[in-house]
Amino acid sequence: MTSLISAREVHRRYRRGGFFRKAEPLHVLRGVDLEIREGEAVGLVGRSGCGKSTLGRIVLGLERPDEGTVLYDGRDVFAADGERFKEYRRNVQVVFQNVQGAVNPRMTAGEIVAEPLRNFLGLSKKEAVERSRPLLEQVGLHGSDADKFPAHFSGGELQRVCIARALAPEPKAVVFDEAVSSLDMLVQARVLDLIRKIRDERGLACLFISHDLRVVAGLCDEVALMADGVIAARERSVAALAASGHPAIKRLLESVPPSRPLHCRERATTDGEPEPLPVHVAAGVSQAAM
């Protein structure tokens, strides 16, 4: 497999402070190297605020790195001229977490999916909307759903519309940024199945960003752990990552909700309502307990 996208020594700092005061910039990415090969699914796990999404946005070309660069097919993305940059944007698509915020409420599903077709393939609006119908069917919706507005879809259905939009210009890679985190469990399971199916059919490369190890496990060919602004470890699976013993992966693993009820729970045995603790006693107890 050849390398499709590779981030090299990427640094990103965010300016802090307001109009009147400057503060130390926030150094989010501190030299990140990440490689995504053709048709490969890479999971990117880490805590909130560790820079996963920033890296995702840089890979998408939505943000420029302060240092370092991103190569696509061996060529520097950010040095590319307009035409080649557009080609890159076409080939790397995205599905975001906030589905309601990712679509224009005044456009129909058909128009939403048609937008990249019009942008990148230069189709007319009518042609593009017609092309959107089979795409909507591919993601498990009906062709007739193309005439409906976002308000008439549930969260899971709308995420399918977003997936159809990402697939429309036939990209080589898709970035899924917490794409199933805001969905309830049943819907999440179905959307994950859909993503797996599409991946297998199209040989898409994926960057799958999530804080939930359960979502990434079994979906990805490789899993990268992000901590302190760098890729702290990269392994073939979550299990291999766990074996690496990095403190960040240990914390993530320990925090995964259990699959079965915890048996050793102590149960309340008192009748009625006990006296509330006086506030200073509560403070004492809590400090001892923490």
Next chain:
Amino acid sequence: MSALLEVRDLRVETVAAPVKELVRGVSFDVRAGETTCIVGASGSGKSLSCLSVPGLLPQGVRRTGGEIFFRGERLDDAAPEALTRLRGSAVSMVMQSPMSCFDPIFSIESHFRETLRAHGVRGRRAMDERITAALAEVGFEDDPAIRHAYPFQLSGGMLQRTMLAIALMLDPELLIADEATSDLDTVAQARVLDLIDAARRRRKMGVLLVTHDFGVAARMADRLMVMDGGTVVERGQVEDLFADPSHECTKALLAAHGKLCARMREEECAV
């Protein structure tokens, strides 16, 4: 033993025509010192069921029937002032989205003071004592800076712990947590859940927890009820429901949960 909270045959429907019944005859109990979990898919009526308890239903929907007893007293026909006294003290809530629950132009400390003032706590020293104790309970004892911070300066996990501190400050007997950890990463989620559980044990507090994640229910629940389409389709002790679900909806949800966890197990992720 009578329950701390009893909800009987609760009904909620939309105000505007066409009238749609969103909660259709839901009954449940929360006992002191126990956690009752409501699980279900989006739109199954779990949030509306628990928002009805403190009388916090959003605009556009209204309660049309049912009785709510808290400590044996009717809440559903209580005067608005009585409910106001109860909210934030005996019955408190932690909501889903911490960023939208705090006012960005007020410091964290003034959010605490607002709650204390609303419940008749006067005097700077008395307030300070309470705030310090409340922050300590959620693990911020060594961090005086947090009192003067503004909501946007804190992470989602820290804000959610702060919201829990405000909710616990007046020693509630019932804590309602509506998807309180759904927006957090798993590490922050585990921390907040542990804090809720510790507070429950310490105070023998009743907890009503709404979640869509069976993993969260497995971690927290004593009793579990599964909602679908505005009704409770199954209820029981959490172990029984996990071991032997009978309703199709429970089975489907548990299957999705099992599949998610199985992928972790297949990979044999030993901690």
